[in-house]
Amino acid sequence: MESMLRDLAAFYENLDQMLQPTKKVCGACGECCRKASMLRVYPLELQNIRRFVKDEYAMRKFVDFSNNKVVKIWGNVEGLCPFQEGNRCSIYVVRPYFCRVYGHYNYRGDNLPKGCVYFSHSITYFDKKELPLYDDLNSLSQ
Numbered sequence: 569m570e571s572m573l574r575d576l577a578a579f580y581e582n583l584d585q586m587l588q589p590t591k592k593v594c595g596a597c598g599e600c601c602r603k604a605s606m607l608r609v610y611p612l613e614l615q616n617i618r619r620f621v622k623d624e625y626a627m628r629k630f631v632d633f634s635n636n637k638v639v640k641i642w643g644n645v646e647g648l649c650p651f652q653e654g655n656r657c658s659i660y661v662v663r664p665y666f667c668r669v670y671g672h673y674n675y676r677g678d679n680l681p682k683g684c685v686y687f688s689h690s691i692t693y694f695d696k697k698e699l700p701l702y703d704d705l706n707s708l709s710q
């Protein structure tokens with residue numbers, strides 16, 4: 569497991585480098601995370617996040633969130649990521665693949681909030697296979 573997590577860390581580093589050319593300074597408005605009602609997260613990524621997170625309750629919520637279940641957070645708000653704190657991501661350094669490529673890549677060209685800094689600077693994609701290092705991530709996760 570340790571070596572797989574090390575490989576994942578190296579993978580994220582490569583990915584972040586590849587995304588540099590489209591990097592903007594994120595406005596940290598938090599809209600994208602508020603908008604997300606589900607998130608695809610690989611089991612290996614969950615392991616990685618689990619090591620970082622001390623709050624087991626939030627972790628359980630996140631597992632449900634990433635399984636696309638309806639998640640009730642803090643009582644009555646449904647479907648928001650439990651790791652969003654205010655406008656920020658509390659697990660930013662270990663955030664999963666799909667959070668990393670968001671903004672740089674824009675599903676069908678219409679998946680960004682209007683005020684997002686990536687708006688009109690992102691790369692449109694139609695299939696996950698078009699995303700950077702996507703096959704590598706799948707092989708890593710097997």
Ligand code: SF4
Pocket residue numbers: 600601604607649650651652653656657658659660663664667
């Ligand atoms: S993990 Fe972080 S970046 Fe991803 S949806 Fe949750 S708060 Fe947003």
Ligand code: SF4
Pocket residue numbers: 594595596597598599600601670671681683684685686
């Ligand atoms: S909507 Fe855009 S600017 Fe706002 S936090 Fe998300 S990526 Fe950053």
